[in-house]
Amino acid sequence: MPRIDPVEAMSGLLVLALGAFFYFGSMGYPMGTIGRMGPGFVPHWLGALSMFLGAVILLSSLRTNEPAPDLYWRPLVAVLASIGAFALLLPRIGLVGAALVTAAISILANREAGWRMLAITSAAIALICWVLFVLLLRLPIPAFWWDL
Amino acid sequence: MSRMSLAKIGLAAGLTAAAATTAIAQDFPNEPVTLTVPFSPGGSNDIVARQLGLQLSEQWGQPVVVENRPGGGATIGSAHLAQQDPDGYNIMIASVTFTMNAAVRDDLPFDPRADFTPIALIGQVPLVIGAKPDIEATEPEAFFDYIRSNDDLSYGATGVGSIQHFAGELLNQAVGSNVQVVQYPGGGPAMTDVMGGFIEYSIGSMTQMLPQVEAGNITPIAITSLERSDAMPDTPTLAESGLDDFEVIQWWAILGPAGMDEARVEELNSAINEVLETEQFAEFLANDGGTPRPMSAQETADFMAMNFDRWVEVAEQAGMKDQAE
Amino acid sequence: MDIWANIASGFDVAFSSQNLMYCFLGVFLGTFFGALPGIGSLAAVSMLLPITFYLDPTTALVMLGGVYYGAEYGGSTSSILLNLPGTPSNAVTCLDGYPMTQQGRSGVALFATTIASFFGGTFGILMLYSLAPLIVQWALQFGPAEYFAIMVFGLVAAATVTQDAPAKGLAMVVAGMMLGTIGADLNTGIARFTFGYFELHEGISFIALAMGLFGVSEVILSIGHKIDKPFIQAVTFRSMIPRRDEVRRSGMPMLRGAGLGAFFGALPGTGPSIATFIGYAIEKRLSRHPEEFGKGAIEGIMSPESANNAAVQSAFIPTMTLGIPGSATMAVMMGALLIHGIQPGPQLMQENPDIFWGLAASFWIGNVMLLVLNIPLIGVWVRLLKIPYGILYPAVLCFICIGVYTVRTSAFDVVLVLLFGFAGFVLRLLRFELAPLLIGFILGPMVEENFKRAMLIYRGDFTEFLTRPISGSLLALTALLLVWTTWVILRDSRRKRPVDHPMGEADD
Numbered sequence: 001m002p003r004i005d006p007v008e009a010m011s012g013l014l015v016l017a018l019g020a021f022f023y024f025g026s027m028g029y030p031m032g033t034i035g036r037m038g039p040g041f042v043p044h045w046l047g048a049l050s051m052f053l054g055a056v057i058l059l060s061s062l063r064t065n066e067p068a069p070d071l072y073w074r075p076l077v078a079v080l081a082s083i084g085a086f087a088l089l090l091p092r093i094g095l096v097g098a099a100l101v102t103a104a105i106s107i108l109a110n111r112e113a114g115w116r117m118l119a120i121t122s123a124a125i126a127l128i129c130w131v132l133f134v135l136l137l138r139l140p141i142p143a144f145w146w147d148l
Numbered sequence: 149m150s151r152m153s154l155a156k157i158g159l160a161a162g163l164t165a166a167a168a169t170t171a172i173a174q175d176f177p178n179e180p181v182t183l184t185v186p187f188s189p190g191g192s193n194d195i196v197a198r199q200l201g202l203q204l205s206e207q208w209g210q211p212v213v214v215e216n217r218p219g220g221g222a223t224i225g226s227a228h229l230a231q232q233d234p235d236g237y238n239i240m241i242a243s244v245t246f247t248m249n250a251a252v253r254d255d256l257p258f259d260p261r262a263d264f265t266p267i268a269l270i271g272q273v274p275l276v277i278g279a280k281p282d283i284e285a286t287e288p289e290a291f292f293d294y295i296r297s298n299d300d301l302s303y304g305a306t307g308v309g310s311i312q313h314f315a316g317e318l319l320n321q322a323v324g325s326n327v328q329v330v331q332y333p334g335g336g337p338a339m340t341d342v343m344g345g346f347i348e349y350s351i352g353s354m355t356q357m358l359p360q361v362e363a364g365n366i367t368p369i370a371i372t373s374l375e376r377s378d379a380m381p382d383t384p385t386l387a388e389s390g391l392d393d394f395e396v397i398q399w400w401a402i403l404g405p406a407g408m409d410e411a412r413v414e415e416l417n418s419a420i421n422e423v424l425e426t427e428q429f430a431e432f433l434a435n436d437g438g439t440p441r442p443m444s445a446q447e448t449a450d451f452m453a454m455n456f457d458r459w460v461e462v463a464e465q466a467g468m469k470d471q472a473e
Numbered sequence: 474m475d476i477w478a479n480i481a482s483g484f485d486v487a488f489s490s491q492n493l494m495y496c497f498l499g500v501f502l503g504t505f506f507g508a509l510p511g512i513g514s515l516a517a518v519s520m521l522l523p524i525t526f527y528l529d530p531t532t533a534l535v536m537l538g539g540v541y542y543g544a545e546y547g548g549s550t551s552s553i554l555l556n557l558p559g560t561p562s563n564a565v566t567c568l569d570g571y572p573m574t575q576q577g578r579s580g581v582a583l584f585a586t587t588i589a590s591f592f593g594g595t596f597g598i599l600m601l602y603s604l605a606p607l608i609v610q611w612a613l614q615f616g617p618a619e620y621f622a623i624m625v626f627g628l629v630a631a632a633t634v635t636q637d638a639p640a641k642g643l644a645m646v647v648a649g650m651m652l653g654t655i656g657a658d659l660n661t662g663i664a665r666f667t668f669g670y671f672e673l674h675e676g677i678s679f680i681a682l683a684m685g686l687f688g689v690s691e692v693i694l695s696i697g698h699k700i701d702k703p704f705i706q707a708v709t710f711r712s713m714i715p716r717r718d719e720v721r722r723s724g725m726p727m728l729r730g731a732g733l734g735a736f737f738g739a740l741p742g743t744g745p746s747i748a749t750f751i752g753y754a755i756e757k758r759l760s761r762h763p764e765e766f767g768k769g770a771i772e773g774i775m776s777p778e779s780a781n782n783a784a785v786q787s788a789f790i791p792t793m794t795l796g797i798p799g800s801a802t803m804a805v806m807m808g809a810l811l812i813h814g815i816q817p818g819p820q821l822m823q824e825n826p827d828i829f830w831g832l833a834a835s836f837w838i839g840n841v842m843l844l845v846l847n848i849p850l851i852g853v854w855v856r857l858l859k860i861p862y863g864i865l866y867p868a869v870l871c872f873i874c875i876g877v878y879t880v881r882t883s884a885f886d887v888v889l890v891l892l893f894g895f896a897g898f899v900l901r902l903l904r905f906e907l908a909p910l911l912i913g914f915i916l917g918p919m920v921e922e923n924f925k926r927a928m929l930i931y932r933g934d935f936t937e938f939l940t941r942p943i944s945g946s947l948l949a950l951t952a953l954l955l956v957w958t959t960w961v962i963l964r965d966s967r968r969k970r971p972v973d974h975p976m977g978e979a980d981d
Contacts, residue, residue, distance in 0.1 A: 035933025220671030
C-alpha cells in the first residue's frame, strides 16, 4: 500500500473544497446559457474545474512522499493579530496608537525580543509613521483620537 | 530659483497654515471640514469636489479635506456619511446616480431620502449621444429610424442603473427601438468600443465626449438637456428633434447627514453658492460643457425629491430591475 | 523636421529649473516609497497627489509621473531583498530576484534590474515619442473579442510560469479567477459572494490581495529563521558586476521584455502586470536552461523589470492621446490634469503641445536621474539587510497596513490583508506558487467580462472569435502554446520520473 504525502493530500483537499464552495455557492445565481451567461455561469464552471484539479492533486499524493513542513504558530498568530489590531484601532484611536500596538503585537512573534526592545522599537515605528505620513505627507488619516 | 521652489513646496504642503492666516475669525467652520467623495480619485465627482473644496477652503480659511471612500457603487461613502455628526463638518458630494441607485437597488444600507440633508446643488452637465465615427445616420431623425429598423445593434453603458443605462433605456422607450445594452466598467472603455465601431453608440457625459467629438473620433447625434449647450452649439437637443421633454442630465449636489441644524445648512448653502458664482468655478465647469446651478437648500431638497420619483418610474417602465434576472 | 522641433521644445520645458526640481523630487519620493515594502505605485501616487494641486499642470504631471515610474523602479528593490513586491507588477521579479539575494548576490540583481528598468523605460518613451498616434489607432482595433483572445493567451502563458507541478499551478490560476468573480456582476448588478459586505461590491482590493498573499505570508515565514541569521551580502562596487555569461544572457530578454511591456502598456485595460508574467513565461520557454528559473536566473528578472517599466511609460499613450486611462494609477494621473482644467485626449497634442512634449522629455530625464540615483543607492539598500529583521518586520507590517488603508480609506481592506496573509501562509506551506493566483485574479474577470460582452454584441455567435483576424490569430497562438506545453510535459515525464524537491520555496 502506497504511503500518502500529507502536503499533497491537504493541497488536493483544499483545492477541492475551494472549488466546491464556488461550484455550489454559485447555484443561487442565474446561470444563463453559454451565449448569454448569467452571473452564476463562470464561477460555477471554474468551481467544477477546481474540483477536478483538486482530485488530480489528491491522487498524485499517493505517489510522492515529502516531509511535512514546520508550522510557525507563534509568528502566524502574532502577525495576523497585529494586522487585525490595526484595522480595529485605526478608526478608533488614530494612526499613531494603531501603529504602536501593531508593531508591539507583531514583535511578540519574535521569541528573542525582550520588553525593552519591544518598547523602543514599537515607539520608534509609531513615531516614524506619524512624521512620515501625517506631518510630511499630510495624508487624510487621523493621527490621534482627538483628530477623529 | 530652486530655493523659491522649495519654499513653494513648503507652502503647498502647508496650505492649511497659509490659508488660515488670511482668514478672518469666524464661528463656522473653525476646524477642517471633511468632504467625502464616495468614488475613487480621478472621476468626475472627485474632480468637482476637489475644485469646490479648494475654493471653499480659500473662502473659509479652513482646510477642506477631500476624503475618497469608494466602494459598493457609492454605498460605502454614503453609509459612512449618514453615520457622521450632522454638525456641518462632514459633507459629501452626490450625483444623479445617487437618486438612480435608489430606484434600482434594494440592498442599500441606508434610506437615501431620509438619512441625508440636501445642502446645495453644484452644477450640471448634459449627456451626449455619441455614435461610431462611420455611422451614416447623423441627423437625429435619421438616427431614430436607423435604430428602430435594425434589431442587431448595441449601445454601451456603465453598469445596471447607471446614468448611461437610464438614458439608453429612456431613448429606447421614446424612439420605440430595441437596442441591446452592453455594460462596461467605465465611460472610457465604452467610448473606445464606440470609436472602434464595435458598438453603435453610448450616451456619455459631455465631459468625456467633447474631446473625442472635436477630434472626429465620435459622431455627436444629439444632447440630452432641454437646451443646447455652449460647448457644442451645433448639436441639437433630443427635445427639439421630436422627443418632447426628453431630459437626462448629470448633476452634483452636496449632502450632509440627516438632522442638520437649519442655520448650519443655510451657512453652508450660501458659502457654496458664493463659490458657484465665481468666474473661476464657472470656467472650471464650462471646460467640460457644464454650468453651475445655484439653488437654495429647500430647492435642492425639492429637486432631489423630484429625481427620486422620476427614476423609480423610469426603472419600472423599462423593467430595469428585471434585467437582473 | 517637425518632430525634432517638438522634441527640442519639450526638452526646453523639461529643463526649466522648476520642472527639473520637481522631476527629481518625484523620482526620489517614488523610489523611496516604492522601495518601502507594502507601498506600491498606486498608494504612492494617491498619497502625493494633493501636493501637486498647487503646482502648474505640467509641473504637477512631471512630478506625479516621476513618482509613478520611480515607484516601479523602487518596487523591485524590496522584491529582491525581502521577497516583498512593492507593486503587483514586481511580483514576478521576486521569483528569481529573491533567490539571488539568498545566494548573496543582491548587488548584482539590483544593478541588473536598474539597467533593465532604464532600458525598458527608455524604450517605452521612444514609443511615446514616435508612435503614439499610430499605436492609438491600432489599439482601437481591439474590441471585446480581441481582448478576450489576448487575456486567454495571458492566462495560458501564466499557467506555464509554474515550476514543476502543473496541476497545482493550474489550480492556483483557477483559484485566482474564482476570487476574481467576487463582487457585483457587471451585466446584472447581482452581488456575487459578497456576503452582504458592500466593500466587496467592486471586488476584492487588488492591493490587499497582493500584500496579504506575498507580503504578510513572507513575514510570517521569515520570522524565526531570519532573525538570527541575516544574509551576508557583499556591498563593494565590484560585487554589483554581473558575471560575463549573465551579461550575455541579459540582452535579448531585456529587449523582448521592453517590447512586450510597450505593447501591453499601450493597450488600455491591460497594464504592466500582464506584460511581466508573459515576459517571464516566454523567457522560460526560450531559455536553454529552464531549470534555473526560480533559482536566480538573470533572465527571470531582466525581462519582467524591463517590461514593467516600458509598460509604465507607454501607458501614458492611451491616457494622453485618447483620454482613457488604462489603470487605476493612470486614472489618478488624469485626475491631476483635469483638476487643472486640462482634458487629456486627442486635442492635447494640438492644444497643449508643451505639456505633451514637455512630459515626454521629462520622463526620459527622470529615467536618467533614476539611473544615477539608484546605482549608488544599491549599496544603501543592501546595507538595509543588515538591519536586524526583528526591527525591520514590525515596520514592514505597519507600512503594509497604512499603504492598503490609504488607497481606499478602508479598514475593511486591512482585514482582507489579514485573511489573505493567512491564506498565503497556508498555501506556501502546502508548496503552492502564488504568482499564478495573482495573474488569474487579474485576468479572470477580464476574460469573463470581454467574453460576455462579445457574446452580447455578436448575438451569441462564437465564430466571430475565430474569424476576426486579431482574435483568431491570437487564439491559434494560444492553442499552439497549449499543445507545445502539453508535449513538453509528456516528454519530460516519460524521460525521467518527477524529481522531488525537498526544499519548497517556503522553507528557505
